[in-house]
Amino acid sequence: MEIALNKNMFASDNYSGICPEAWQSLEEANQGFVNSYGDDAWTTRACNALRDFFEVDCQVFFVFNGTAANSLAIASLCRSYHSVICHEMAHVETDECGAGEFFSNGTKILLVPGADGKIDHQAVTHTVQRRSDIHYPKPKVLSVTQATELGTVYSPDELTAIGELARQHELYLHMDGARFANALAGLKVNPKDLSWQAGVDVLTFGGTKNGMAVGEAVVFFNRQLAQEFDYRCKQAGQLASKMRYLAAPWVGLIESGALLKNALHANHCAQLLAEELLSVAEIKLIHPVQANAVFVQLPLNLMTALHHAGWHFYTFIGSGHARFMCSWQTRQEDIRTFGNELRTLAADCCQPLTNQVRNP
Numbered sequence: 001m002e003i004a005l006n007k008n009m010f011a012s013d014n015y016s017g018i019c020p021e022a023w024q025s026l027e028e029a030n031q032g033f034v035n036s037y038g039d040d041a042w043t044t045r046a047c048n049a050l051r052d053f054f055e056v057d058c059q060v061f062f063v064f065n066g067t068a069a070n071s072l073a074i075a076s077l078c079r080s081y082h083s084v085i086c087h088e089m090a091h092v093e094t095d096e097c098g099a100g101e102f103f104s105n106g107t108k109i110l111l112v113p114g115a116d117g118k119i120d121h122q123a124v125t126h127t128v129q130r131r132s133d134i135h136y137p138k139p140k141v142l143s144v145t146q147a148t149e150l151g152t153v154y155s156p157d158e159l160t161a162i163g164e165l166a167r168q169h170e171l172y173l174h175m176d177g178a179r180f181a182n183a184l185a186g187l188k189v190n191p192k193d194l195s196w197q198a199g200v201d202v203l204t205f206g207g208t209k210n211g212m213a214v215g216e217a218v219v220f221f222n223r224q225l226a227q228e229f230d231y232r233c234k235q236a237g238q239l240a241s242k243m244r245y246l247a248a249p250w251v252g253l254i255e256s257g258a259l260l261k262n263a264l265h266a267n268h269c270a271q272l273l274a275e276e277l278l279s280v281a282e283i284k285l286i287h288p289v290q291a292n293a294v295f296v297q298l299p300l301n302l303m304t305a306l307h308h309a310g311w312h313f314y315t316f317i318g319s320g321h322a323r324f325m326c327s328w329q330t331r332q333e334d335i336r337t338f339g340n341e342l343r344t345l346a347a348d349c350c351q352p353l354t355n356q357v358r359n360p
């Protein structure tokens with residue numbers, strides 16, 4: 001598939017298309033009549049592929065997007081008077097329009113800080129222990145994002161410590177794994193090391209950003225918590241009638257190994273992109289590049305010059321900060337093109353101050 005240079009490509013990993021392996025499995029699934037609502041061979045095969053992937057007998061559900069996956073998972077762990085503790089940058093807090101609170105009928109989200117997008121343990125403990133009276137929403141869930149919203153990853157040891165922290169405070173552990181595959185690829189460990197072995201009760205596993213058209217899997221390692229989850233999905237409008245089309249791409253991506261291949265490629269591209277960005281002295285990295293995102297600080301005039309040149313990237317994290325994302329579809333030659341253009345623009349607009357003073 002030949003695609004032209006598109007200056008939107010670093011804006012988000014969900015700007016990418018459908019990867020060939022996911023496309024092929026959709027084509028294979030598109031044969032004749034098949035039972036609906038998940039009562040079909042593709043759904044069974046996808047659930048089993050995920051069980052093999054995690055090396056455990058987990059309960060699996062397929063939904064349309066990450067917001068539904070996260071908020072329905074959280075709702076199944078809490079009652080309305082409970083609370084969920086997560087990082088202040090967590091997607092469930094900043095980017096889901098209150099869906100977690102909505103689907104759990106009012107469960108409150110309590111925020112904790114932490115460097116590089118990772119939760120601070122003491123802040124979690126403080127949030128749990130600062131009150132024990134009936135007037136405070138009872139903490140019930142700890143939610144972490146892997147890879148984090150700031151492009152970093154929790155190591156297996158860090159996750160195991162979080163699992164212990166959760167157990168110590170009698171909290172369920174939820175993981176937003178919209179980019180779980182990128183974390184796996186970055187750490188080169190087994191899926192079980194970053195999930196149930198570390199104490200994760202339920203994982204929302206992202207397919208969309210990895211290369212599917214649509215779809216996330218909700219994976220319950222704690223099977224009891226999955227009770228009646230199918231009803232939640234149905235009520236929330238998340239039960240696909242032609243379920244085979246949500247399930248088949250998981251079969252394609254897992255059985256072919258493309259899931260990890262896509263993530264490795266995206267992560268590698270992020271490393272290359274970071275090198276290009278850091279070739280300009282005025283640009284500084286603000287978080288380590290451990291998955292498929294690059295977060296940098298850059299001079300405002302250079303940011304404006306890049307935007308004027310047509311490059312689209314997000315600056316939501318604060319003034320002078322920019323996020324660049326890579327995906328399975330990012331091409332190395334486009335990263336080099338970006339780097340060349342960046343250096344030209346930087347040479348024009350980041351003159352040393354002495355020059356500007358000399359030539360007012």
Ligand SMILES: *Cc1c(COP(=O)(O)O)cnc(C)c1O
Nearest residue numbers: 065066067068091145149176178
């Ligand atoms: C993209 C993303 C999601 C899913 O978002 P939807 O748009 O609802 O599919 C969830 N969590 C994180 C951290 C994400 O980046």
